Amino acid sequence: RAQPGAVASNNAIAMMLAKPPSNFEAAIIGAMAAISALLVLRARRQVCDWSPSAPFHWERKRAAMADLTANDVMVITDFDATITTGDSEQCHDLVGGSRLLSNDFRKDFAPLLDWTTDANIDGVPWWDAAHKLMVKHGMPPRQLIPRLVREAKMVPRPGALELLKSLEQHNVPVLIVSAGLSDVIEEFLRQHGALSENVVICSNRLNYDADVAPKSVTPDPPITSFTKEYAYSSASAFFARHKDRRGIIQLGDSLTDVDPAKKVPYDHLISIGFLNERPDGRKHGDAFDAVVCGNAGSVHPVADLIEDIVSAKAGVSAAFKRALSRSRDVGGLSRSRSPSMSSSSSSK
Numbered sequence: 366r367a368q369p370g371a372v373a374s375n376n377a378i379a380m381m382l383a384k385p386p387s388n389f390e391a392a393i394i395g396a397m398a399a400i401s402a403l404l405v406l407r408a409r410r411q412v413c414d415w416s417p418s419a420p421f422h423w424e425r426k427r428a429a430m431a432d433l434t435a436n437d438v439m440v441i442t443d444f445d446a447t448i449t450t451g452d453s454e455q456c457h458d459l460v461g462g463s464r465l466l467s468n469d470f471r472k473d474f475a476p477l478l479d480w481t482t483d484a485n486i487d488g489v490p491w492w493d494a495a496h497k498l499m500v501k502h503g504m505p506p507r508q509l510i511p512r513l514v515r516e517a518k519m520v521p522r523p524g525a526l527e528l529l530k531s532l533e534q535h536n537v538p539v540l541i542v543s544a545g546l547s548d549v550i551e552e553f554l555r556q557h558g559a560l561s562e563n564v565v566i567c568s569n570r571l572n573y574d575a576d577v578a579p580k581s582v583t584p585d586p587p588i589t590s591f592t593k594e595y596a597y598s599s600a601s602a603f604f605a606r607h608k609d610r611r612g613i614i615q616l617g618d619s620l621t622d623v624d625p626a627k628k629v630p631y632d633h634l635i636s637i638g639f640l641n642e643r644p645d646g647r648k649h650g651d652a653f654d655a656v657v658c659g660n661a662g663s664v665h666p667v668a669d670l671i672e673d674i675v676s677a678k679a680g681v682s683a684a685f686k687r688a689l690s691r692s693r694d695v696g697g698l699s700r701s702r703s704p705s706m707s708s709s710s711s712s713k
Contacts (some may be wrong), residue, residue, distance in 0.1 A: 415637075415657040415666050418650040426635045426654055430612055431673035433633065435535040438674060439610045441596075441625050443617035444543035444550050444568070448529075450520045451618065451641025451660030456545025456568075457495055459517045460505050470502035492544065492569070492589045496582035499571065503578030507571075514552045522639070524664040526557055531668065533561040535675050538607050542596045542625040543568040544589045567600040567625075596625035604629060612674075616667060620652045637666055 417423030430438070442448065445455040460466070461474035477495055480487075499505070505513055532539055543550060547568040554560035569587050571579040584599060586592065597604060611632040615623060618639040626634060638653030640646045641660050649656045655666055 415655055415662060417655045418653060423654050427670060429633050430635050430670060433612045433674055435537050435675050437610055438537055438612035438614060439607050440532060440537060440539045440614045442539065442541055443619065443622045444541050445545050446618040446641055447616050447639055448522060448525045450522050451639065453519045454517045456549040459513060459519065459549060460546065461495065463513055465509055465513060466504045467502060470498065470504045473498050488591055489586060489589050492587040496569065496587060499579055500581060506577045507573045508577060510548055510552050514549060514556060519553060521557060522664055523661055524668055526559055528664050528668050528671065529559040531671055533563050536563060539564045540600055540603050541566045541568065542593055545569065546571065565600065565603045567596050590619055590621050593621055594624040594627050597628035614667065614670065620648055623652055
């Protein structure tokens, strides 16, 4: 049974709760709620979401790209940890560590996979050393590449295959600029039904000639994470063929993945970076217009952008159609008619 003092105390608390908060109290409550919401949003983004580096800047660039058509744009993308997930095996690692290849080769290659034991090999010399070992040991044999790729832990990033299919359907050229191996990339795309005519690969190629063992690796010097700026000259035929396409969509996971477009003439460029599991995204936020978090972060920001560009031909923004569809789902605009939105042509 409650004591009289406890009853009085409970009544006092009830009166305090019933009393409307002062302006100061309301401001404190509102600030705390806003901070909580921001913390929740930040936590979600760190796990699996994406965010523009500067929202106004992103929306302005996206609007400019949406005014173009599929005939005005090209896509320049990295491969490892961009088209594939952040925790996938990468091209050279896949070859150097595969038990399908000779023990002698794997023994010689092992130091290149352990940066802590061979800190003297860094930058461009790493690729030189790796390619020399492949030629020296004749690894990988040409006929083993399909099995190497098939048995590797190399997984498409969520939405990546669908994005490549959409780009093929709308005849948007794709240049894959990779410090990996063309032979591995081509086989990966082939096994996933994504090696289409609109895709060109600018990477390091194993030259087999008529033999089963690689005799050399080109180009020389190799394409590395530090030399992607030279893609404009390495893939000169690609850029000459598509010189009238003045809009570039650029994708990558490393800070240097923005380099391939540095020498390319363009009117509009928008970039999306994949942070994967890096703990600090500030540098990526400075380098890219938007950042996708998580090893399995989806490419949906790119897919939405492509949808906007393709839909511009019909004169209706895809972003508007998505918003209208969401409104219809909640019963808000079930009979609304979408207004016509004019699209301007790209400057040439």
